[in-house]
Amino acid sequence: MPRIGYFGPEGTFTEQATRSFCTDAGPIPPDSALVPLETIGTALDAVRAGEVEAACVPVENSVEGSVAATLDALVSGEPLVAVAETVLPIRFTVLVRPGTTAADVRTVATHPHAAAQVRNWLSEHLPGATVLPASSTAAAAVGVGRGEFDAAVAAPPAAERYPLDVLASNIADVRDAVTRFLLVRRPGTLPERTGADRTALAAVTADRIGALSEVLTELAAHGINMTRIESRPTRNRLGEYRFFVDFEGHVADARVGATLAALRRRCTEVRFLGSFPRADKVPNTVLPTNADTDFAAAAKWLEDVRAGHSA
Protein backbone atom coordinates (compact mmCIF):
# COMPACT_ATOMS: atom_id res chain seq x y z
CA MET A 1 0.00 0.00 0.00
CA PRO A 2 1.73 3.26 -1.09
CA ARG A 3 2.26 5.91 1.59
CA ILE A 4 1.37 9.41 0.42
CA GLY A 5 2.18 12.44 2.55
CA TYR A 6 0.24 15.68 2.68
CA PHE A 7 0.42 19.03 4.46
CA GLY A 8 -1.67 18.26 7.53
CA PRO A 9 -2.81 17.60 10.17
CA GLU A 10 -6.01 15.78 9.20
CA GLY A 11 -8.73 18.12 7.97
CA THR A 12 -6.64 20.56 5.89
CA PHE A 13 -7.61 21.72 2.43
CA THR A 14 -4.52 19.84 1.31
CA GLU A 15 -6.00 16.58 2.62
CA GLN A 16 -9.10 17.27 0.50
CA ALA A 17 -6.85 17.85 -2.52
CA THR A 18 -4.89 14.65 -1.82
CA ARG A 19 -8.09 12.61 -1.65
CA SER A 20 -9.17 14.01 -5.01
CA PHE A 21 -6.05 12.37 -6.53
CA CYS A 22 -7.05 8.93 -5.11
CA THR A 23 -9.07 7.47 -7.97
CA ASP A 24 -8.56 4.43 -10.20
CA ALA A 25 -7.49 6.67 -13.10
CA GLY A 26 -5.74 9.18 -10.82
CA PRO A 27 -2.10 9.50 -9.82
CA ILE A 28 -2.59 7.93 -6.35
CA PRO A 29 -4.02 4.41 -5.96
CA PRO A 30 -7.28 4.52 -3.94
CA ASP A 31 -5.85 2.09 -1.35
CA SER A 32 -2.96 4.45 -0.45
CA ALA A 33 -2.19 5.27 3.16
CA LEU A 34 -2.41 9.06 3.57
CA VAL A 35 0.15 10.43 6.01
CA PRO A 36 -0.38 13.92 7.52
CA LEU A 37 2.84 15.91 7.91
CA GLU A 38 3.15 19.04 10.01
CA THR A 39 4.59 21.52 7.52
CA ILE A 40 5.11 21.89 3.78
CA GLY A 41 8.87 21.52 4.35
CA THR A 42 8.53 18.29 6.32
CA ALA A 43 6.13 16.89 3.71
CA LEU A 44 8.65 17.48 0.91
CA ASP A 45 11.57 16.24 3.02
CA ALA A 46 9.65 13.03 3.74
CA VAL A 47 9.48 12.47 -0.04
CA ARG A 48 13.23 13.15 -0.36
CA ALA A 49 13.96 10.70 2.47
CA GLY A 50 11.76 8.02 0.86
CA GLU A 51 9.46 7.91 3.92
CA VAL A 52 6.51 8.54 1.60
CA GLU A 53 6.26 7.95 -2.14
CA ALA A 54 4.79 11.35 -2.89
CA ALA A 55 3.35 14.35 -1.09
CA CYS A 56 0.64 16.88 -1.82
CA VAL A 57 1.23 20.58 -1.08
CA PRO A 58 -0.59 23.83 -1.97
CA VAL A 59 1.21 25.97 -4.56
CA GLU A 60 -0.97 28.96 -5.43
CA ASN A 61 -4.26 30.57 -4.58
CA SER A 62 -6.43 32.68 -6.86
CA VAL A 63 -6.75 35.40 -4.20
CA GLU A 64 -3.53 35.37 -2.20
CA GLY A 65 -1.06 34.18 -4.84
CA SER A 66 1.84 31.78 -4.42
CA VAL A 67 2.53 29.69 -1.36
CA ALA A 68 6.08 30.84 -0.70
CA ALA A 69 6.84 27.92 1.66
CA THR A 70 6.19 25.49 -1.20
CA LEU A 71 8.30 27.37 -3.75
CA ASP A 72 11.21 27.66 -1.31
CA ALA A 73 11.00 24.02 -0.20
CA LEU A 74 10.90 22.77 -3.80
CA VAL A 75 14.32 24.26 -4.54
CA SER A 76 16.07 23.91 -1.21
CA GLY A 77 16.99 20.22 -1.14
CA GLU A 78 17.41 17.22 -3.42
CA PRO A 79 15.45 17.61 -6.67
CA LEU A 80 11.74 16.79 -6.69
CA VAL A 81 9.24 16.86 -9.54
CA ALA A 82 5.51 17.54 -9.65
CA VAL A 83 3.60 14.71 -11.33
CA ALA A 84 0.01 15.99 -11.00
CA GLU A 85 -1.97 19.09 -10.10
CA THR A 86 -5.49 19.68 -8.89
CA VAL A 87 -7.50 22.86 -8.36
CA LEU A 88 -9.86 22.94 -5.41
CA PRO A 89 -12.63 25.46 -4.66
CA ILE A 90 -11.95 26.93 -1.22
CA ARG A 91 -14.83 27.33 1.24
CA PHE A 92 -14.10 28.43 4.79
CA THR A 93 -15.88 27.46 7.98
CA VAL A 94 -15.53 29.07 11.43
CA LEU A 95 -15.17 26.41 14.15
CA VAL A 96 -15.59 26.96 17.89
CA ARG A 97 -15.87 24.85 21.04
CA PRO A 98 -19.49 23.87 21.79
CA GLY A 99 -21.28 26.71 23.57
CA THR A 100 -19.06 29.53 22.20
CA THR A 101 -21.03 32.42 20.64
CA ALA A 102 -19.69 35.12 18.31
CA ALA A 103 -19.58 37.52 21.28
CA ASP A 104 -17.18 35.14 23.13
CA VAL A 105 -14.60 35.04 20.33
CA ARG A 106 -11.48 37.02 21.26
CA THR A 107 -8.95 35.09 19.13
CA VAL A 108 -9.32 33.48 15.69
CA ALA A 109 -6.52 31.31 14.34
CA THR A 110 -5.91 30.13 10.81
CA HIS A 111 -3.30 29.67 8.08
CA PRO A 112 -2.10 33.06 6.76
CA HIS A 113 -3.44 32.24 3.27
CA ALA A 114 -6.87 31.66 4.76
CA ALA A 115 -6.65 34.82 6.90
CA ALA A 116 -5.98 36.87 3.79
CA GLN A 117 -9.16 35.54 2.19
CA VAL A 118 -11.56 36.21 5.08
CA ARG A 119 -10.14 39.47 6.49
CA ASN A 120 -13.20 41.57 5.65
CA TRP A 121 -15.62 38.91 6.88
CA LEU A 122 -13.79 38.69 10.21
CA SER A 123 -13.68 42.42 10.74
CA GLU A 124 -17.41 42.65 10.01
CA HIS A 125 -18.64 39.62 11.96
CA LEU A 126 -16.00 39.18 14.69
CA PRO A 127 -14.78 42.77 15.02
CA GLY A 128 -13.14 42.43 18.45
CA ALA A 129 -11.19 39.28 17.62
CA THR A 130 -7.44 39.13 17.11
CA VAL A 131 -6.38 37.01 14.13
CA LEU A 132 -3.48 34.67 14.96
CA PRO A 133 -1.42 32.62 12.50
CA ALA A 134 -1.47 28.83 12.69
CA SER A 135 0.67 26.37 10.72
CA SER A 136 -2.45 25.20 8.86
CA THR A 137 -6.22 25.65 9.06
CA ALA A 138 -6.56 22.21 10.69
CA ALA A 139 -3.79 23.01 13.20
CA ALA A 140 -5.90 26.04 14.14
CA ALA A 141 -8.89 23.73 14.71
CA VAL A 142 -6.72 21.48 16.91
CA GLY A 143 -5.69 24.60 18.87
CA VAL A 144 -9.34 25.55 19.42
CA GLY A 145 -10.02 22.06 20.80
CA ARG A 146 -7.10 22.53 23.21
CA GLY A 147 -8.38 25.92 24.34
CA GLU A 148 -5.48 27.85 22.76
CA PHE A 149 -7.78 29.94 20.53
CA ASP A 150 -11.51 30.71 20.62
CA ALA A 151 -12.16 30.05 16.92
CA ALA A 152 -10.52 28.61 13.81
CA VAL A 153 -11.10 29.42 10.14
CA ALA A 154 -10.83 25.97 8.60
CA ALA A 155 -11.87 23.66 5.78
CA PRO A 156 -15.35 22.05 6.02
CA PRO A 157 -13.91 18.52 6.61
CA ALA A 158 -12.23 19.82 9.81
CA ALA A 159 -15.72 20.28 11.26
CA GLU A 160 -16.26 16.52 10.93
CA ARG A 161 -12.76 15.52 12.03
CA TYR A 162 -12.66 17.58 15.25
CA PRO A 163 -15.39 17.79 17.92
CA LEU A 164 -16.12 21.48 17.30
CA ASP A 165 -19.22 23.45 16.39
CA VAL A 166 -19.70 25.41 13.17
CA LEU A 167 -20.22 29.11 14.01
CA ALA A 168 -20.42 30.16 10.35
CA SER A 169 -19.89 28.44 7.02
CA ASN A 170 -19.11 29.40 3.47
CA ILE A 171 -17.42 32.64 4.54
CA ALA A 172 -15.06 34.40 2.11
CA ASP A 173 -14.31 37.92 0.95
CA VAL A 174 -13.95 36.74 -2.63
CA ARG A 175 -16.40 34.23 -4.03
CA ASP A 176 -15.15 31.27 -6.07
CA ALA A 177 -11.58 31.32 -4.72
CA VAL A 178 -9.55 28.30 -5.75
CA THR A 179 -6.21 26.84 -4.73
CA ARG A 180 -3.92 24.76 -6.92
CA PHE A 181 -2.12 21.82 -5.32
CA LEU A 182 0.81 19.73 -6.60
CA LEU A 183 1.58 16.07 -6.09
CA VAL A 184 5.36 15.83 -5.83
CA ARG A 185 7.68 12.83 -6.14
CA ARG A 186 11.36 12.07 -6.42
CA PRO A 187 12.55 12.20 -10.05
CA GLY A 188 11.87 8.97 -11.93
CA THR A 189 9.41 8.12 -14.64
CA LEU A 190 7.66 11.26 -15.83
CA PRO A 191 3.90 11.37 -16.41
CA GLU A 192 3.05 10.68 -20.03
CA ARG A 193 2.39 13.58 -22.33
CA THR A 194 -1.35 14.20 -22.79
CA GLY A 195 -1.36 17.26 -25.08
CA ALA A 196 -2.86 19.29 -22.20
CA ASP A 197 0.23 19.53 -20.01
CA ARG A 198 2.06 22.04 -17.87
CA THR A 199 5.79 22.27 -17.24
CA ALA A 200 7.30 23.99 -14.20
CA LEU A 201 10.86 25.15 -13.63
CA ALA A 202 12.89 27.45 -11.42
CA ALA A 203 15.69 29.51 -12.95
CA VAL A 204 18.27 31.94 -11.62
CA THR A 205 19.24 34.42 -14.31
CA ALA A 206 22.67 35.93 -14.76
CA ASP A 207 23.14 39.45 -13.37
CA ARG A 208 23.15 41.30 -16.68
CA ILE A 209 20.93 43.54 -18.77
CA GLY A 210 18.06 41.71 -20.41
CA ALA A 211 18.65 38.37 -18.65
CA LEU A 212 14.98 37.86 -17.70
CA SER A 213 13.84 39.13 -21.03
CA GLU A 214 15.98 36.41 -22.69
CA VAL A 215 14.07 33.76 -20.74
CA LEU A 216 10.74 35.19 -21.86
CA THR A 217 12.00 35.55 -25.42
CA GLU A 218 12.97 31.85 -25.55
CA LEU A 219 9.43 30.91 -24.54
CA ALA A 220 7.90 33.26 -27.10
CA ALA A 221 10.31 32.18 -29.85
CA HIS A 222 9.26 28.55 -29.36
CA GLY A 223 5.54 29.46 -29.36
CA ILE A 224 5.08 28.56 -25.70
CA ASN A 225 2.39 30.13 -23.54
CA MET A 226 3.62 31.03 -20.06
CA THR A 227 0.97 30.46 -17.38
CA ARG A 228 2.78 31.88 -14.33
CA ILE A 229 5.95 33.69 -13.34
CA GLU A 230 6.92 34.38 -9.76
CA SER A 231 10.13 35.51 -8.14
CA ARG A 232 11.59 34.56 -4.78
CA PRO A 233 14.90 35.67 -3.27
CA THR A 234 17.65 33.06 -3.68
CA ARG A 235 18.61 33.82 -0.05
CA ASN A 236 22.25 34.11 -1.16
CA ARG A 237 22.44 37.88 -1.45
CA LEU A 238 20.19 40.91 -1.70
CA GLY A 239 18.91 41.46 -5.21
CA GLU A 240 19.42 37.89 -6.48
CA TYR A 241 16.16 36.22 -7.45
CA ARG A 242 14.97 32.84 -8.63
CA PHE A 243 12.10 32.85 -11.14
CA PHE A 244 9.45 30.15 -10.94
CA VAL A 245 8.00 29.77 -14.40
CA ASP A 246 5.08 27.56 -15.46
CA PHE A 247 4.19 27.13 -19.11
CA GLU A 248 2.09 25.03 -21.45
CA GLY A 249 3.53 21.80 -22.80
CA HIS A 250 5.45 18.69 -21.75
CA VAL A 251 9.20 18.19 -21.63
CA ALA A 252 8.64 15.44 -24.25
CA ASP A 253 7.43 18.14 -26.71
CA ALA A 254 10.28 19.20 -29.00
CA ARG A 255 9.55 22.91 -28.51
CA VAL A 256 9.63 22.51 -24.72
CA GLY A 257 12.85 20.49 -24.86
CA ALA A 258 14.49 23.13 -27.07
CA THR A 259 13.35 25.87 -24.68
CA LEU A 260 14.70 24.07 -21.63
CA ALA A 261 18.04 23.51 -23.34
CA ALA A 262 18.22 27.20 -24.27
CA LEU A 263 17.43 28.26 -20.70
CA ARG A 264 20.08 25.86 -19.41
CA ARG A 265 22.60 27.71 -21.57
CA ARG A 266 21.43 31.19 -20.67
CA CYS A 267 20.70 30.93 -16.92
CA THR A 268 23.13 30.35 -14.07
CA GLU A 269 20.82 27.70 -12.61
CA VAL A 270 17.79 25.81 -13.93
CA ARG A 271 15.81 23.27 -11.95
CA PHE A 272 13.18 21.21 -13.78
CA LEU A 273 10.13 20.95 -11.50
CA GLY A 274 8.00 18.62 -13.59
CA SER A 275 5.68 18.12 -16.57
CA PHE A 276 2.18 16.92 -15.72
CA PRO A 277 -1.41 17.03 -17.03
CA ARG A 278 -3.20 20.35 -16.52
CA ALA A 279 -6.07 20.15 -14.05
CA ASP A 280 -8.37 22.01 -16.47
CA LYS A 281 -7.41 19.67 -19.36
CA VAL A 282 -7.25 22.64 -21.77
CA PRO A 283 -5.23 21.41 -24.80
CA ASN A 284 -1.86 23.10 -25.33
CA THR A 285 -1.67 25.59 -28.16
CA VAL A 286 0.81 24.52 -30.85
CA LEU A 287 1.55 27.37 -33.21
CA PRO A 288 2.42 26.65 -36.85
CA THR A 289 6.14 25.75 -37.18
CA ASN A 290 6.39 24.61 -33.54
CA ALA A 291 5.05 21.04 -33.74
CA ASP A 292 7.31 18.02 -33.13
CA THR A 293 7.17 17.27 -36.87
CA ASP A 294 8.54 20.76 -37.66
CA PHE A 295 11.46 20.24 -35.25
CA ALA A 296 12.12 16.76 -36.70
CA ALA A 297 12.11 18.10 -40.28
CA ALA A 298 14.49 20.92 -39.34
CA ALA A 299 16.84 18.50 -37.53
CA LYS A 300 16.86 16.21 -40.61
CA TRP A 301 17.62 19.17 -42.88
CA LEU A 302 20.53 20.22 -40.62
CA GLU A 303 21.88 16.68 -40.58
CA ASP A 304 21.82 16.69 -44.38
CA VAL A 305 23.59 20.05 -44.50
CA ARG A 306 26.31 18.79 -42.15
CA ALA A 307 26.71 15.64 -44.18
CA GLY A 308 27.31 17.76 -47.27
CA HIS A 309 23.92 17.03 -48.86
CA SER A 310 22.59 20.56 -48.56
CA ALA A 311 19.96 21.64 -51.05
Ligand SMILES: O=C(O)C(=O)Cc1ccccc1
Ligand atom coordinates in the same frame (compact mmCIF):
# COMPACT_ATOMS: atom_id res chain seq x y z
O1 LIG B 1 -4.15 25.09 5.93
C1 LIG B 1 -4.70 24.34 5.09
O2 LIG B 1 -5.77 23.76 5.25
C2 LIG B 1 -4.04 24.16 3.79
O3 LIG B 1 -4.18 23.14 3.18
C3 LIG B 1 -3.32 25.35 3.23
C4 LIG B 1 -4.33 26.28 2.64
C5 LIG B 1 -4.77 27.37 3.36
C6 LIG B 1 -5.71 28.22 2.80
C7 LIG B 1 -6.23 27.95 1.55
C8 LIG B 1 -5.81 26.85 0.85
C9 LIG B 1 -4.85 26.00 1.39
